[in-house]
Amino acid sequence: MEFSTSQYDLISGDQGVRKLVDRFYDLMDEREDVKVLRDLHAKSLRISRDKLYMFLSGWLGGPQLYVEKYGHPRLRARHLPFKITNEERDQWMSCMNQALEEQIEDQLLLSTLKQSLFKVADFMRNAEDAS
Numbered sequence: 001m002e003f004s005t006s007q008y009d010l011i012s013g014d015q016g017v018r019k020l021v022d023r024f025y026d027l028m029d030e031r032e033d034v035k036v037l038r039d040l041h042a043k044s045l046r047i048s049r050d051k052l053y054m055f056l057s058g059w060l061g062g063p064q065l066y067v068e069k070y071g072h073p074r075l076r077a078r079h080l081p082f083k084i085t086n087e088e089r090d091q092w093m094s095c096m097n098q099a100l101e102e103q104i105e106d107q108l109l110l111s112t113l114k115q116s117l118f119k120v121a122d123f124m125r126n127a128e129d130a131s
């Protein structure tokens with residue numbers, strides 16, 4: 001018997017992941033204070049939306065959509081073409097934290113997700129801040 005509930009289920013599954021990712025990229029597109037982050041991305045965010053949605057589906061314990069389509073994520077390697085310092089990481093987290101706060105009421109789930117996504121984002125850093 002299965003008693004554990006995945007984070008995927010707790011954020012309402014496929015629909016919840018889609019909603020989170022859409023809000024995240026809408027914020028990235030709209031917020032004046034994250035222009036550095038936005039400018040790293042392609043003009044259209046459609047492919048980014050699909051890929052992050054597929055990745056987070058598996059990462060949260062749901063269907064491994066990204067792995068099935070693209071293979072191992074190799075996330076750090078895939079981010080190497082983009083300069084990621086504390087500034088880019090913090091802008092990414094700021095949009096993600098806002099999207100999470102707007103959607104998730106359960107405070108324990110909210111802080112757990114913020115912390116574990118911060119670890120992934122911090123791991124993407126590949127350059128020092130400008131002095």
Ligand code: HEM
Pocket residue numbers: 037040041042044045047048051052055070075078079082084088089092117120121122124125
């Ligand atoms: C730390 C700050 C981060 C920055 C600045 C960043 C930036 C980017 C950029 C510029 C792209 C290329 C997409 C495009 O051109 O539209 C990308 C792709 C992607 N990012 Fe990030 N990212 C960050 C963190 C993360 C984190 C924390 C995750 C996962 C939780 C993530 C997941 C992905 C995925 C799955 C892709 C698609 C990879 C592929 O298949 O090409 N990113 N990211």
